[in-house]
Each structure stands twice: as C-alpha cells, then as structure tokens.
Amino acid sequence: MLSIRDRKLLTALERRKAREREGAFRAEGVRVVEDLLASDLTVRWVVSSPGLKASKRGERLVAQVEERGIRNHQISETELESLADTVTPQGIIAVGEIPQRDLARLAAILAGDAVILVLDAVQDPGNFGTLVRTADAVGASAVIALPGTVDSWNSKSVRAAAGSLFRLPIVRTTWPELLPWLRQEDFRVLASSAEGDPISQVGDIRRVALVVGNEGAGISDEIFANADRGVGVPLRGHAESLNVTAAAAILLYELLR
Amino acid sequence: MLSIRDRKLLTALERRKAREREGAFRAEGVRVVEDLLASDLTVRWVVSSPGLKASKRGERLVAQVEERGIRNHQISETELESLADTVTPQGIIAVGEIPQRDLARLAAILAGDAVILVLDAVQDPGNFGTLVRTADAVGASAVIALPGTVDSWNSKSVRAAAGSLFRLPIVRTTWPELLPWLRQEDFRVLASSAEGDPISQVGDIRRVALVVGNEGAGISDEIFANADRGVGVPLRGHAESLNVTAAAAILLYELLR
Numbered sequence: 001m002l003s004i005r006d007r008k009l010l011t012a013l014e015r016r017k018a019r020e021r022e023g024a025f026r027a028e029g030v031r032v033v034e035d036l037l038a039s040d041l042t043v044r045w046v047v048s049s050p051g052l053k054a055s056k057r058g059e060r061l062v063a064q065v066e067e068r069g070i071r072n073h074q075i076s077e078t079e080l081e082s083l084a085d086t087v088t089p090q091g092i093i094a095v096g097e098i099p100q101r102d103l104a105r106l107a108a109i110l111a112g113d114a115v116i117l118v119l120d121a122v123q124d125p126g127n128f129g130t131l132v133r134t135a136d137a138v139g140a141s142a143v144i145a146l147p148g149t150v151d152s153w154n155s156k157s158v159r160a161a162a163g164s165l166f167r168l169p170i171v172r173t174t175w176p177e178l179l180p181w182l183r184q185e186d187f188r189v190l191a192s193s194a195e196g197d198p199i200s201q202v203g204d205i206r207r208v209a210l211v212v213g214n215e216g217a218g219i220s221d222e223i224f225a226n227a228d229r230g231v232g233v234p235l236r237g238h239a240e241s242l243n244v245t246a247a248a249a250i251l252l253y254e255l256l257r
Numbered sequence: 258m259l260s261i262r263d264r265k266l267l268t269a270l271e272r273r274k275a276r277e278r279e280g281a282f283r284a285e286g287v288r289v290v291e292d293l294l295a296s297d298l299t300v301r302w303v304v305s306s307p308g309l310k311a312s313k314r315g316e317r318l319v320a321q322v323e324e325r326g327i328r329n330h331q332i333s334e335t336e337l338e339s340l341a342d343t344v345t346p347q348g349i350i351a352v353g354e355i356p357q358r359d360l361a362r363l364a365a366i367l368a369g370d371a372v373i374l375v376l377d378a379v380q381d382p383g384n385f386g387t388l389v390r391t392a393d394a395v396g397a398s399a400v401i402a403l404p405g406t407v408d409s410w411n412s413k414s415v416r417a418a419a420g421s422l423f424r425l426p427i428v429r430t431t432w433p434e435l436l437p438w439l440r441q442e443d444f445r446v447l448a449s450s451a452e453g454d455p456i457s458q459v460g461d462i463r464r465v466a467l468v469v470g471n472e473g474a475g476i477s478d479e480i481f482a483n484a485d486r487g488v489g490v491p492l493r494g495h496a497e498s499l500n501v502t503a504a505a506a507i508l509l510y511e512l513l514r
Contacts, residue, residue, distance in 0.1 A: 126383065134503045139493035164496045236396035236513055239421045246391045246506035249499065253507045256493055 002047055002073045010047070010083055010093065016151040019098065025153035027094045028086055030061060035163030037064055042097040045071040049080040052091030061092065085155045098153055101169045103181045106142055109169070113206045114141040115255050116187065118178070120223055121148030121214040122244060128152065129160025130245045131212070136164035138249075139256045143170045144178060146223075148214065179226055182209050189227045191219050192251055194241040196232030199254035208255055212248045259304055259330045267304070267340055267350065273408040276355065282410035284351045285342055287318060292420030294321055299354040302328040306337040309348030318349065342412045355410055358428045360438045363399055366426070370463045371398040372512050373444065375435070377480055378405030378471040379501060385409065386417025387502045388469070393421035395506075396513045400427045401435060403480075405471065436483055439466050446484045448476050449508055451498040453489030456511040465512055469505045 002010075012018035013026045024044060027036045030052075036043060046065055052058040065072050075083075083093060110116075117135045122128050128150050132143055145152060152170050173181075182189055187209045190202060199205065211227065213219035224230070233242060233250045242250070259267075269275035270283045281301060284293045287309075293300060303322055309315040322329050332340075340350060367373075374392045379385050385407045389400050402409060409427050430438075439446055444466045447459060456462065468484065470476035481487070490499060490507045499507070 130500050130503060133496050134499055135494070137492045137494045137496035137499050137503075138490070160500070162496065162498075162500070167495050233395070233510065234514075235394045237392075237394045238424050239390050239394035239419065241419075242391055242394050242506065243387050243417070243419070243502075245500075245502055246387060246394075249503035249506045250510045253490065257491075 002075050002079070006045070006073065007083070010095065013095065014085065014155065016154070019151065019153050023098050024095050025098055025158065026085070026155055027096050027158055028084060028092070028155060029090045029159070030057060030092060032158060032163070033092050033094045034061060036094055036096050036166050037061075037068070039163070039166030041099055041166050043068070043070050044095040044097060045073060046092055046094040047073045047075050047080065047083065048092045049075055049077045051077050058091060086159070096166075101171045103171060103173060103177070106169055106171055107181070107185055110141055110185065115205075115252065116140065116142045116144060116209045117248065117252065118144045118146065118209050118211040119149045120146045120211055120219050121217070122212070123148070123150055123215055125150045125154040125156035126160045127215065127243075127245050128154075129157040129162070129165070131248055132157075132161040132168055132170065133164040134245065134249045135252060136168045138252045140168070140252055143168055144209070145170060145172045146175055146178070175223055175226075188229070190229050190231045191224050191227035192247055193218060193224075193230050193232055194235070196230035198234050199231055199251060202229050202231055205255050210248070210251055210255060212244050215244055259332050259336070263302070263330065264340070267352065270352065271342065271412065273411070276408065276410050280355050281352050282355055282415065283342070283412055284353050284415055285349070285412060286347045286416070287314060287349060289415060289420070290349050290351045291318060293351055293353050293423050294318075294325070296420070296423030298356055298423050300325070300327050301352040301354060302330060303349055303351040304330040304332050304337065304340065305349045306332055306334045308334050315348060343416070353423075358426045360428060360430060360434070363426055363428055364438070364442055367398055367442065371465075372462075372509065373397065373399045373401060373466045374505065374509065375401045375403065375466050375468040376406045377403045377468055377476050378474070379469070380405070380407055380472060382407045382411040382413035383417045384472065384500075384502050385411075386414040386419070386422070388505055389414075389418040389425055389427065390421040391502065391506045392509060393425045395509045397425070397509055400425055401466075402427060402429045403432055403435070432477075432480055432483075445486070447486050447488045448481050448484035449504055450475060450481075450487050450489055451492070453487035455491050456488055456508060459486050459488055462512050467505070467508055467512065469501050472501055
C-alpha cells in the first residue's frame with residue numbers, strides 16, 4: 001500500500017523543484033536500484049510490484065531491501081506502471097536522498113593526483129549521465145556542474161549514469177566560486193575546444209580540472225579567459241568536432257591513462 | 258505552396274518503412290541542411306518559411322538552394338512548425354535521397370590503411386548518430402550497420418550525426434555476408450568488450466573492423482566467436498563499463514591516432 005502522500009511525492013519528484021525541496025530523487029528499475037543500494041546514499045523507501053519477484057535477481061533485490069530495513073510499499077503492476085517514468089519499470093522504484101556535496105568537503109577527499117570534470121551548461125540529461133559514467137569509469141575524482149547544467153537527479157540522467165551518480169561526488173557551484181578554489185587547491189584548468197592542443201602537449205597533468213562546454217555553444221568566454229590552456233582532440237577526419245561526450249571520453253582517458 | 262502529395266510524403270518520412278519505400282529522408286534545421294547541401298547526396302526539394310530569411314545565414318541557405326535549382330516550397334511559419342519534428346525547426350526541412358551503398362562499392366574506396374566501425378544492434382538513434390559523427394571526426398573510413406541497428410535515416414540519428422551521415426559511407430548488411438568480405442579485404446576483426454585487451458597490445462592495426470555492440474547486451478556471441486581479438490578500454494575507475502559511444506570514441510581514437 002502506498003499512501004496518497006507518498007504517491008504524490010513520487011510523482012512530484014519528476015520535477016526539479018520538488019527534488020530540490022524534498023532533497024530526494026527517484027531511481028527506477030532493477031539495475032539502477034541495485035547500484036543505489038550498493039552506494040553510500042540513503043534510500044528512503046521503495047515501491048515494488050509482485051512481478052519483481054518473478055526473477056531470481058528481483059527476488060534478491062527485495063530481500064536486500066528488507067534486510068536493510070527499508071520500507072517496501074507493495075503495489076500492483078498496473079499501479080507501478082502508472083507511476084513509472086520508463087516503459088519497462090521492472091517492478092521497482094526507489095526514493096533516494098540527494099547527497100549534499102560542496103567544495104570544502106571535496107577538497108578533503110582530493111589529495112594527490114586528481115582529475116575533475118567540470119561541466120559548463122551541459123543541457124542534455126543523457127549527455128550529463130554519460131559524462132558522469134565516463135568520468136567514473138576512467139578514474140576521474142569528481143564532477144562539478146556549473147549553472148545551466150541540467151539537474152543531476154533528472155531520471156534520464158540517473159539512468160544514463162548507470163550507477164556512477166551514486167558513487168562520484170557531484171558538486172554544483174558557480175565559476176566565480178570555483179576558480180579561486182581550483183587555484184587554492186593547485187588544479188590546472190584545461191578548457192576543451194575543437195581548436196585546443198593535444199593532451200600530450202600540455203605538460204603537468206597531475207592535478208587537472210577539465211572543463212567541457214554546452215552542446216551548441218561550447219565553453220563560455222569567461223571560463224576560457226581564465227583557463228590555463230585550451231585542449232582538444234586532434235581530428236584526422238572530416239567532421240569539424242566531436243560531441244561533448246565523445247570529446248570528454250577521449251580527453252579524460254588521455255589524462256588518466 | 259506544398260501539394261497534398263508532398264505534404265503527405267514529408268509526414269510519412271518520419272517512419273522507417275516510408276523512408277525505405279521512397280528512398281528518401283528528412284533533414285531539418287539550418288545546420289543540417291547546410292551540411293546536406295555540402296555533401297554529395299541528392300536533395301529532392303525543400304520547404305521553407307519566411308522566418309528563415311530573417312538571418313544572413315538563412316538567406317545564404319535559400320540562395321544556395323535556388324542556385325542549385327532545388328525546388329523550394331514556401332510555406333507559412335505555422336505550417337512549417339506543424340510539419341517539423343523538432344521544437345525549433347529553424348524555417349527549413351529538406352528531403353534528401355538515401356544513398357545506395359554496398360560492400361562491393363565500399364571495397365573500391367578502401368585501399369590501404371583503414372578503420373571501419375561495425376555496429377551490432379545499436380538501438381538508440383542518438384547513439385547511432387553520435388557513433389557516425391565520432392567515426393567521421395577521428396578518421397574512420399566507413400560504418401557498417403548489422404541487423405537490429407536503428408535506421409540510419411531516423412531524424413534523431415540525422416541530427417546527432419551532425420552532417421557525418423551525409424559524408425561517411427554507411428552500409429547495411431548481415432554478419433554472414435560481412436565476415437567473408439572482411440577476410441577477403443584483409444581486415445582484422447576487433448570486438449569491443451569491457452574485458453578486452455588495450456589497443457596497444459593488439460599488434461597490426463593497419464586494416465581493422467572495430468565491432469561495438471548493443472547498449473545492453475553488447476556484441477552477439479556469433480560475432481565474438483569470429484573476432485580475431487577482443488579489445489577494450491582499460492578502466493581505472495569504479496564504473497564497470499563505458500557506454501557504447503564513449504568506448505567507441507576512445508577505441509577509434511587509439512586506432513587512428
């Protein structure tokens with residue numbers, strides 16, 4: 001049974017304002033909820049339908065939820081489908097707590113060599129999630145989202161990030177706050193652009209903040225003006241540029257290889 | 258003025274079957290139509306609205322269409338918006354001809370060193386377009402789409418490919434037809450997977466077919482069994498895998514650097 005209040009919350013969490021007000025987000029589907037449970041984030045409660053237990057994997061997930069003492073509201077398939085954001089909700093939706101992360105706390109965990117990915121107004125939730133997943137996979141230490149960047153906890157971002165949003169620290173801040181912090185923490189600022197130099201030419205890459213820009217407009221002039229260096233992927237083909245997720249994948253890989 | 262027949266065609270081209278029957282596709286927006294006109298593909302006709310001429314760039318595009326002797330059906334803003342697939346159609350939609358490309362013709366243009374990207378059931382049109390754009394940018398020579406891969410001429414694929422679909426040869430075929438062709442043309446088959454070896458370990462990469470798989474299931478067993486080698490991006494972070502566009506970007510870049 002799901003109370004009217006909880007049902008309203010679940011629906012409201014599709015909107016950014018409600019997520020910010022409630023400090024909570026939705027995670028949908030077996031894989032995403034597994035990743036959420038494996039992370040340090042707090043899970044408030046879940047809703048699940050009988051179909052979830054049809055698979056061994058679903059059964060294990062239910063058992064894990066119950067062992068952890070997380071409330072499991074059991075609802076019908078039809079009800080779950082009506083609440084779901086995806087076509088195949090796979091019998092489970094969880095409400096997780098948005099972790100509060102800021103620059104001060106980030107400094108404490110970033111000793112030694114570290115690469116940070118900075119997103120300047122990345123608008124597409126699929127791109128955002130893919131960037132976080134890539135950063136996590138190749139070994140970046142954090143993601144910083146500047147104004148204009150899509151909300152991290154959009155359900156499309158959560159899906160595209162495939163669990164990485166629950167692991168990698170994501171901090172929202174502004175450039176005027178970030179820049180002095182980067183200087184103080186001894187990070188070099190590399191701004192990605194089609195005309196930038198190859199990573200092999202930029203010298204010291206022990207502590208780097210790699211900035212990637214908006215899908216259409218690229219990085220803002222203000223950030224470019226403050227960057228230590230422009231970096232890019234040398235292109236040998238015909239397309240003028242890579243999309244932001246492909247460019248970031250190659251640059252991060254080169255920085256961390 | 259747009260005849261009822263042409264209007265119906267434009268709407269029908271949103272569906273794969275109609276695209277295949279008509280041998281035509283839609284390209285929408287200033288940038289995409291510019292790229293289409295700059296390519297070798299045939300443009301059947303365009304529809305445009307008065308708003309297009311409000312910008313210098315739009316004006317130049319109209320002039321170019323008319324110089325080339327391409328029919329330009331002028332319609333109202335409202336009519337264009339009702340026909341458009343995107344929220345901001347930017348005053349122009351073109352109907353282009355789908356080029357007919359097959360393995361025999363591909364062989365003729367692929368002498369010497371070459372990297373081909375092979376897509377095994379890549380389902381998402383955004384991923385498909387991004388993969389074609391990346392392949393084109395880093396210097397791959399062709400893309401081969403195996404069964405289960407989304408239609409190349411889906412309007413989302415066309416947008417995500419940002420012009421590269423009009424330049425790079427895309428061939429649709431099956432694995433049983435492709436494999437003997439690859440052997441005969443002396444291509445090594447590298448299958449991408451999370452557990453594969455780094456490109457630095459695979460030896461001769463002068464003529465390579467890099468196969469990437471479905472977003473969820475990866476590469477089919479049949480293809481894996483026929484591949485000369487499994488290749489992957491060594492991951493130093495926490496996520497178990499990269500998404501297909503990020504993995505392909507890094508692997509193609511490594512193969513072609």
